Amino acid sequence: MELGPIWRALMRHKTSYVLIALQIAVTMAIMVNAIGIIQDRSKQMQRPSGVDEDNIFYLTSLIYDADADYQALMAADLEAIRGFPGVRNAIATNSVPLGDSGWSEGIRLQPDPDLDSTGVAIFFADEHGIDTFGLNLIAGRNFDPTEATWRDVESDEWPPQAIMTRAMVEELFPDRPVNEALGKTVYVQQTKPVTIIGITERMQAAWNRWSGVERSMLVPWKRASAFTHYVIRTEPGYRDEIMPQIEEMLATSGTNRIVRGMRSMEEIRHRSYLQDSAMVKLLVFIVSVLTAITGLGIVGLASFSVARRTKQIGTRRALGATRLAILRYFMLENFLISSIGVVAGAIIAVGINIWMVEAFGLERIAWYLIPAAMVTLWLVGQLAVYGPARRATLVPPALATRSV
Amino acid sequence: MFRYYLKLGLFSIRKNPVLSALMVAAIAVGIGAYMTIVNIDYVMGGNPIPQRSDVLFHVQVDNWSPNEAYEEPDKPPEQITYLDGTALLAAGKARRQVLSYKTGRVVEPQGEGERPFQVVSRATSADFFAMFDTPFVYGGGWDKAADDNEEYVVVINRETNERVFGGEDSTGRTIVMNGQPWRVAGVMDTWDPIPKFYDLNNGSFETPEEVFFPLSVAIANELGSWGNNSCWKPSEGGWEGYLQSECIWLQFWVELHGAGEKQEYLSFLDAYVESQKALGRFPRPMNNRLYNVMEWMQDREVVEDDVGVLLGLAALFLVVCLLNTIGLLLAKVARRSDDISLRRALGASRSAIFAQYIIEAGMIGVAGGVLGVGMTWLGLQGIELLYGEFDFIARLIEMDWTVIIAAVVLAVIAALAAALYPTWRACAIQPASELKAL
Numbered sequence: 001m002e003l004g005p006i007w008r009a010l011m012r013h014k015t016s017y018v019l020i021a022l023q024i025a026v027t028m029a030i031m032v033n034a035i036g037i038i039q040d041r042s043k044q045m046q047r048p049s050g051v052d053e054d055n056i057f058y059l060t061s062l063i064y065d066a067d068a069d070y071q072a073l074m075a076a077d078l079e080a081i082r083g084f085p086g087v088r089n090a091i092a093t094n095s096v097p098l099g100d101s102g103w104s105e106g107i108r109l110q111p112d113p114d115l116d117s118t119g120v121a122i123f124f125a126d127e128h129g130i131d132t133f134g135l136n137l138i139a140g141r142n143f144d145p146t147e148a149t150w151r152d153v154e155s156d157e158w159p160p161q162a163i164m165t166r167a168m169v170e171e172l173f174p175d176r177p178v179n180e181a182l183g184k185t186v187y188v189q190q191t192k193p194v195t196i197i198g199i200t201e202r203m204q205a206a207w208n209r210w211s212g213v214e215r216s217m218l219v220p221w222k223r224a225s226a227f228t229h230y231v232i233r234t235e236p237g238y239r240d241e242i243m244p245q246i247e248e249m250l251a252t253s254g255t256n257r258i259v260r261g262m263r264s265m266e267e268i269r270h271r272s273y274l275q276d277s278a279m280v281k282l283l284v285f286i287v288s289v290l291t292a293i294t295g296l297g298i299v300g301l302a303s304f305s306v307a308r309r310t311k312q313i314g315t316r317r318a319l320g321a322t323r324l325a326i327l328r329y330f331m332l333e334n335f336l337i338s339s340i341g342v343v344a345g346a347i348i349a350v351g352i353n354i355w356m357v358e359a360f361g362l363e364r365i366a367w368y369l370i371p372a373a374m375v376t377l378w379l380v381g382q383l384a385v386y387g388p389a390r391r392a393t394l395v396p397p398a399l400a401t402r403s404v
Numbered sequence: 405m406f407r408y409y410l411k412l413g414l415f416s417i418r419k420n421p422v423l424s425a426l427m428v429a430a431i432a433v434g435i436g437a438y439m440t441i442v443n444i445d446y447v448m449g450g451n452p453i454p455q456r457s458d459v460l461f462h463v464q465v466d467n468w469s470p471n472e473a474y475e476e477p478d479k480p481p482e483q484i485t486y487l488d489g490t491a492l493l494a495a496g497k498a499r500r501q502v503l504s505y506k507t508g509r510v511v512e513p514q515g516e517g518e519r520p521f522q523v524v525s526r527a528t529s530a531d532f533f534a535m536f537d538t539p540f541v542y543g544g545g546w547d548k549a550a551d552d553n554e555e556y557v558v559v560i561n562r563e564t565n566e567r568v569f570g571g572e573d574s575t576g577r578t579i580v581m582n583g584q585p586w587r588v589a590g591v592m593d594t595w596d597p598i599p600k601f602y603d604l605n606n607g608s609f610e611t612p613e614e615v616f617f618p619l620s621v622a623i624a625n626e627l628g629s630w631g632n633n634s635c636w637k638p639s640e641g642g643w644e645g646y647l648q649s650e651c652i653w654l655q656f657w658v659e660l661h662g663a664g665e666k667q668e669y670l671s672f673l674d675a676y677v678e679s680q681k682a683l684g685r686f687p688r689p690m691n692n693r694l695y696n697v698m699e700w701m702q703d704r705e706v707v708e709d710d711v712g713v714l715l716g717l718a719a720l721f722l723v724v725c726l727l728n729t730i731g732l733l734l735a736k737v738a739r740r741s742d743d744i745s746l747r748r749a750l751g752a753s754r755s756a757i758f759a760q761y762i763i764e765a766g767m768i769g770v771a772g773g774v775l776g777v778g779m780t781w782l783g784l785q786g787i788e789l790l791y792g793e794f795d796f797i798a799r800l801i802e803m804d805w806t807v808i809i810a811a812v813v814l815a816v817i818a819a820l821a822a823a824l825y826p827t828w829r830a831c832a833i834q835p836a837s838e839l840k841a842l
Contacts, residue, residue: 026724030724062508062510062522064509114471116471153643275708289433297727
């Protein structure tokens, strides 16, 4: 191993090598942090919403006839939609998972306003709700048709039954088996009692960035108003065909209304995570370009280094060094520089991550990213230096005897 | 001598086309990436109403729950209750004040076969237009009397005017919304403050509402808010109860000129809150805020964290490109060492060599900057492709002259900074050192 001579040769022409080492270091810092963010966002985007995303779509009906009988119209709409061939079920509700707009309330274990409350997302749903959303009821029962009441805006009553998600139950009653929550009474809007009659596995709230996104509650309310949101679940494969048909049916139903905002659940999810998916693509692009630039920089430096030392190489060859020895020399030299670069890079990467956690609330990077990035940059460096190093091996020994 | 160095610089660039091109490219890419994010940050955080931003103040009072702050760490609610908003409006202690909220209506064009369409609306008191300096094509807003009398008067935007009246002067004419005839008081010209500072709670980068009508009319018609609504105590007793509740859903701004007026208004707010405390409301300690436009935007953190992260990463990217440039410049100096030592042997001083190479670097910087502007444009198009589904992106990717000039200046500074070390090395070359090998 000729580390000694390599090191001493490096020391004699420090500058270019320091530059490359620095470049590798900063590249590593960016790479580690960017990949950390990519991982974190990707993980966020993969969380299931708990509903049947393949077959659900959503639309808004806005009735602008002030004298309309909203209740009758809504009941008629739902009957028509549910009876439509290809539709499995439908409900009128106030919000949809990942839909960005919704309603939340604070739940307390006692009717005492001074207690801390736990936020939960509210979804109106009658007895068709669970089947329409495609939720998995893991304990208890669904609403009874008699329990689903029309919401009276003038009254302050709240329906006494609720179906909650597992996450909400676990938050309210930590470290207890989930089934124990069945039949328990909790309090909404400070003093109104609500009994947990059923528990679903999962249903996300409308806001994907909310820390309580897994905490949802179905409330057996029907709300008759000018603004109605319908969530419709079709039989598998029918969704795309049915969507425009249902829109047409409602729009031409003779009521003065506007049907708008029709979206599939897939599109709702896509919009909800748009910023995150764009960020991921942007970062992948930046890391790729960066790696390419650094690779090219290494190629440049290596070529230059080889060109500068043709006489030395020729002399060594003349003295008996094999081609392989020459190759190894330059590969080792690059390895040494890369090593200094990645170690410095690791330190800078951690420093930058700490700053970004402070300033932007990012997640701390997983520890294994650092060695992974190190290995990557070592490989990139070796690949980059291979070309010029091979050219170095082709320098003829006869060069040693020339005086110029 | 300067022109001579320029000639020398051009000559040198031509003699090393590949190296020079690589240098220009390195600077251009780095500048392009960085300025792309800078442009977005600049537009997002820019002053949406520079001519009035320091006389407009957003009012916050803390009517929230005694058990927890509205927002950590002890920030008051970002909107205001109907009770407090109307009380402050009626008190009239500022030069002007405006109370408003976002809602919606359906326009029913009266023509044959015309389909009705939804319009996002703002229910507001009369001073909105004067305070926020909104441009008008025809007519104007309404006056306080219209507010008090609950007149069905409306200001529509340009697009709505096109759609309903074919772009004509529609002042005085009637537009039907939700079965009710409204008189058009004015047509607002295209108005696009970025961000929508007067209501940061319900879509900071949305375009302004399409129609505006008096707050009193909206309340009389029990029009709910289409924006955010938060209550720490349940509202009891239907619409009337809602109006008397502690729910926050409106935005209240005042116009105050000078520190004196601001101080007076703060005192007035304190006195008002005291009077409400005496009635049993406002259980939290006094926490009134009066932020001007830029302060309010900063408080609401209008520029997303993601932009900050990208800005940091892009700056580091620029550093990598500059390191590359330094390396390339060193290579160039090494290549030209015979030329340098010849010039030194012929009598050129160190500073002459320094000047020559710095000027050459400056030229590379200018070329890199110009190309960098092109790269920035490309980068912004890429951003639009990625984020295009957010409607407001189109406005964020517009480059104005400030950004273009900044890009070129930054490129030149970067090139000069990168050239410092290599040029210093060039000056250190001994006069006759390379002549032996010629």
